Amino acid sequence: MTRPSTQPSKYKETPTLKAVLIKIIALGLLDAVVVYALFVLFLKESWVAFVLVAIGLVAINWIYLTRRALPAKYLAPGIVFLIIFQLFAVGYSAYIAFTNFGDGHNSTREDAIDSIVAKSLQRVENSPTYDLTVLDQLGTYSFLVTEPDGTVSLGNVESPLEPVDNAQLSGSGKAIGLDGYTALDFAGILANQQAISALAVPLTDNPSDGALRTPDGSKAFLYESTLKYDEAAGSFTDETSGTVFIDRGNGQFETAEGETIQPGWKIDVGFANFARAFGEEEIRRPLIGVVIWTFAFAILSVATTFALGLFLAVVFNDARMKGRRFYRVIAILPYAFPAFLSALVWAGLMNRDFGFINQVLLGGADVPWLTDPVLAKVSILIVNLWLGFPYMFLVSTGALQAIPDEIVEAAKVDGAKPWALFRHIKLPLLMVSLAPLLISSFAFNFNNFNLIYMLTGGGPRDIGADVNVGATDILITLVYKVAFGSVAGRDYGLASAFAIIIFIVVATVSVIGFRQTKALEDLN
């Protein structure tokens, strides 16, 4: 650095009143909102989020109130966005890869127990419908029920149903009140829904006779439960068969024979998902083919689109070409349509019997563009070429025009022929600026889900294979199939593990690629 740095910077001047006011108002608004958010988090008892937001609040106030930390003032918003939109998403999917999250393991152990208890409650067959009035006595709720024959009984959690004879009756003979108790109106019932819907009033002293529960606060039914939960042992017992289901630490209640009850719950499984991705025969076998095709697809896509895009760029860049502007607009049109829509349209065009290509262009030919395993791969590449070359054309045009005319002139003076001029002068110069774009294009195509999903859906499938993997499936569509269930039920854990593997592959390829790019730069 040669510039003198001893002069007082103009940025150190006292800020204007307007700037201070804006700063105070903006920070004040921000603090108000965040403090409200903290309240909400506190009430919801989300402690981790609470602490993180609190730290963020203090940090942001410090950054904008202090006179130091000038770079932080510019960086802070970006960093906050980075944390929310990138790190959180990446971190969360990484976390999922270490759990058994998926169908049947959807929530916490407590939820699973609640669900099992609820679904094992069966209404006793042929039991009557009881008209119900919910009574409150010093915070204890009781059921005042009227049987269809007019018998009125009272009971609560502690004491089973007992007939009462001094109840107040409505015109229709329904008991609606009792001395010493407050009858709850509907609003009162609603205000205490959770307590009342959880209330089970035993029919008799014998618990196996069942208990009355109410689904809606105005009627009660007799239910019995076949599965009993033992809080101390943490296990379920089937009352009829005596089978015991124990929590064996694999996220579900299970008998010694491996019989389970649904639902299970989400647990951490360590590296089990990664072990499955490589170890389980039915996943590993198709994986190899898919990996090869994914690389072939990504590399060929970049190569073909770049070749065509660059060729057009060179042609349209030639001053002798007439109507260049018109052609350029035409050439970037495919880029202007949403890619997934284009893929759908192409799927229609390539239909064997009804598609435009076979019917019109090929005069009624019978080419199975999308249903033959090899042709489907070719079709994918063709469509991707159509979708991808405008981008390459655009960036190549830009890079070409950035090459100084003097260099080209100098080469011509030295006697370079057009091909040599392109091969030895223009192309190396182009590659310096284009290589990083080619690498990112590779990474994009490596995960080009839209195209595959919309054009062939991964098909055609080989029905001889045991797994639902088609000829054109790439890794990311395989992940989709794993995550959303056409392989073996929804398995988000396994899908996340795959996603991490894909990330590692793409990252490795990109790092190597960028190293090579640096070497290119050294050429100049």
Added chain:
Amino acid sequence: MKRAGIAAVFTIATLALAGCAGGGGNEGGEAGSTLTIWVDANRADALKDVIQTFEDDNGVTVKVVQKEFGDTLKEDFTKQVPTGKGPDVVVGAHDWLGSWVQNGVVAPLTVDNAADFQDVATQAMSYEGQQYGLPVSIENIALIRNTDLDPDPHDTFDEMIATGEDLVAAGTVEFPFIVQVGANADPYHMYPIQTSFGAPVFGTNADGSYNADDLQLANEGGDKFAAKLVEWGKSGVLNVSVDGDIAIENFVNKKSPYIITGPWNLPRIKEAGINYSIEAVPSAGGEPSQPFVGVQGFFVSAKTDNALLANKFVVEYLGSEEVQTSIFEKGGRAPALKTAFDAAQSNPDVAAFGEVGAAGVPQPSIPAMGQVWSDWGATEAALIAGSAGDPKAAWQKMADTIATKIKG
């Protein structure tokens, strides 16, 4: 500085909103004052009146969230209920039920008057002996015949195809018969044909529920069906290039006298001014053809804080004849409540579809069904395309693969 400050405000506001969004319908202060329901646009319209009545009767508010009916709705419900963000009540299809129960996101429902609903509807809304949903509408596919092109119904599939082929030969139409197949086939639309060979997907238990361990796909009838698929594929009766759009397009353009489709395509057929008749798919294998019957209804979340209110709304209000009729009028699908269904018989389309559906079977809702579709469709497609080799071997291989997957 100013710009950075504003950006920060936005950021934190986003954070704060994300925090608040966690509340969903259950945060509204005192529990019980707000009921959140997820419903599709069609039914949201039909429910307007009953929601108003419900609000007035009970002094509560109902928050209606419109969602598109389909997989996203199903997935969102599965994922959001455990976090407490889900709705109290949700609309759904009965074949999602198995997965919802497996994930513990729906609560059993006590319906006092279950006998007032059509049996197939109650059965469809039940799982492992428990009823979970309140059925509102029933739908199934049937054969729609263009009566101008072919005025008479047929007893057998072959007879119908022969008539269709005569029409093709005469140059009146292009296709003897049309049904959507697509590159991965469509076992749902093919099912009536398959069952006429006596090959259902699963066997049933004594109580009529499906038995996942008893895969019936590849019985003798299944083999015959597979052989027929190859034959039909060769003769052009079935074609994997025909997807849903192409199928209905060709039928409304009078290029085929027959189509197998559901009530959702009726508006287009009417619009095209086609004279039609709705009837059962003629038997191809000698036994009656049974389409899958789909039932749609309302379910209560397993984690609702408003259990009593939600149950009251679903059972007492949505189960009423007015509501069932109103949903029928908006959606055009037969109501599940018997009285409403009887009233809807005055509509000949509903009556005809209903009659075909009465002979149908509920589409299995057991989670094992999720393992079936993909291999089933791929094999049918390969058979029709003629790339599967020996039909019996391919069909048996498919059944073995599915059975292995179900066992896990």
